[in-house]
Amino acid sequence: MDWRQLWEICSAPDNVPIVGLIPLLIFYMYLAWKQAHANDLLIEQLEGDAALAKTHHRKTWPFKPGWQKEVHVWPFLLRVEFLAAIIVTIVLMVWSITLNAPLEEPANPNLTMNPAKAPWYFLGLQEMLVYFDPWIAGVVMPTMIIIGLMVIPYVDTNPLGSGYYTWKQRKFSISTFMFGFVVLWVAMIIIGTFIRGPGWQWFWPGQTWDHNRLIYEVNRDLPDIFGITSNLGKSIFGAIIVGGYYLLGGFIVYSLFRRYMGKDFRRMSLLQFSLTQFLLLTMVALPLKMGLRLLWHIKYVWITPWFNV
């Protein structure tokens, strides 16, 4: 266990934000879960008691008759905002006094940094480069993430859970977002920051960064395993595999939606549903491809003269 190495990585000035992000994220997930749980209990209670549902104010916080529903922004909101501004400024001041912004040697195109890492918030994309060609990892995937985020409000037809924390009313959408944001995005950033060392090789936390380490990895392509040698054969084979993934996956998504989310499915138009299917499958394709690469050393699934997937 090389504590010095671990400390060097964790205390590198530009890694500090990620070290800070982890506890922050855990805290806010806890805060959200606590409120979601309380709301779920209330929902359960109200659904079992129709008379109470008609009179209850429908929030977990107490509300007594005679209380005003609204309060003045000044001072009740502005004091909170003012306090938050002061606290953030103080935190920022203390941080800036105690920790210096990084500054390396002057830029030198002839001296490659090893590892050469993107800023920490893009390390998820850089980690994806291991599993996909740059046109997918660097261009298509980011575009899909942005488009995927933008279509969320238009494909989520569930009217429940608008304006309050809940888990039971939105199990699918919340677990999908958690998977995309926490499991894929944040976890890949953590891998990119703490685990990837020189040569973008995998070093466990506490393992010394060996700049001379060589790993003999024989990566194979999926068509090779099946003994397909001709270019045309590889193109067709890959198209069938990728197309088959989306067709079969699409069918599985359909049957899961029909069985477990019937209400939401009935509300969805064909366009809404097919967009959801496609984006969901594309997101799931990332960990699948990671698995293929890490477990079976498979590099490409679909090989054509113009692009490889």
Next chain:
Amino acid sequence: MADETNGKNGNGKTGLIDRVKDDIQAMKVDIPTKAKEQIEGLKDPTKTQVYTSIFRHKHDDTPRNRALGVLSNVFLHLHPAKINRDAVRYSYTWGMGGITFLLFIILTYTGVLLMFYYHPTKVQAFRDVLYLEHDVPFGKILRNMHRWAAHLMVIAVWLHMFRVFLTGSYKKPREFNWNIGVLLLVFTLLLSFTGYLLPDDQLGFWAVTVGTNMARATPLLGHEGPFGAQLGMTPYNDVRFGLLGGSIVDANALLRSYIWHCIGIPIVASVLMIVHFWRVRKDGGISGPAPVMLAEEADKPRRGPKAAGE
């Protein structure tokens, strides 16, 4: 007036000295009276013309004045005068949107100060950063604050998006504002990324090299991307060339990222922020904490004639 005319005509024979004496007599009465009035007026500064021209309403603690304090102030009038009593709870909003905006203001402020000491040229950029670090008064803390506020802003934006998702706040009628928010997220990352190159050190240089190398592989528009070569893309005319102003990360790339960082993206992001905040109000204020909805009510209209059973 009459005295003056008489004097000029010479009939009253009032000499110049008499006139001066008369003025002095009058002054002895006038000035102390005015001074007294002035002091009386200063005892209540809220009644002066300067004060009432700035503040348009009284400040005694009445509901009306509390509302006017927000509504008649250009910086505060983004807020409504009154909000739901639960909406001030920190546990609901986490305050992340506001914190993001605060950090944007801090970044603008420290950024403008940094611009006074920085030349976006290959020869001077790195030396300017050294100068800031070692010679400029408070230069080090200025640069530190700018960098850490930028990182903090990225985190705050993510947590804001996380909260908005978990509370379902993107749902009707806030779909469009969620989209503006996604664009603002992208621009926040781009702002941070363009700033990364500016110190012109190894860290920024290689980060931007890694980042923009991906643009080579853009389908159709990059020379190494699918179908790029077939469409006539070379390292000298593809999308990466456009981003960097050259085929390598060099002087033009430094200037381009400087201009995007300091002018281009902040303007676009500011416009989007205006729309974002405006839409928060127009879409009915912050989304909650709203009363919980029960599953059996999901497909029933909540308002209007149908809800009344017609």
